[in-house]
Amino acid sequence: MIKTLKKIKEILQAYIRLLTTKYTVEEQNKLNICKQCPRNKFNICKECGCFINAKVKSPLANCPLNKWNQTLTKEDILNELNNRFK
Numbered sequence: 001m002i003k004t005l006k007k008i009k010e011i012l013q014a015y016i017r018l019l020t021t022k023y024t025v026e027e028q029n030k031l032n033i034c035k036q037c038p039r040n041k042f043n044i045c046k047e048c049g050c051f052i053n054a055k056v057k058s059p060l061a062n063c064p065l066n067k068w069n070q071t072l073t074k075e076d077i078l079n080e081l082n083n084r085f086k
């Protein structure tokens with residue numbers, strides 16, 4: 001249940017970033033990879049079902065085919081979690 005809520009929060013944050021920020025260079029690179037991917041159908045990833053424009057805005061998201069990886073390192077994520085639960 002908590003995992004699901006965290007996933008929903010991550011998705012909502014990605015959509016908010018999509019609506020309020022420009023693509024960073026790294027996000028644009030991910031988007032370019034997705035644009036050329038045969039699993040991209042009308043900006044929906046057929047591997048995970050995500051809306052690609054928002055997916056690349058999540059620093060925790062990964063490509064299910066490992067064509068690109070999350071922006072944050074595992075160490076960054078652990079630091080982020082430690083800070084949230086202090």
Ligand code: SF4
Binds near residue numbers: 033034035044047065
């Ligand atoms: S997330 Fe990966 S599998 Fe999905 S469209 Fe992008 S490159 Fe392709």
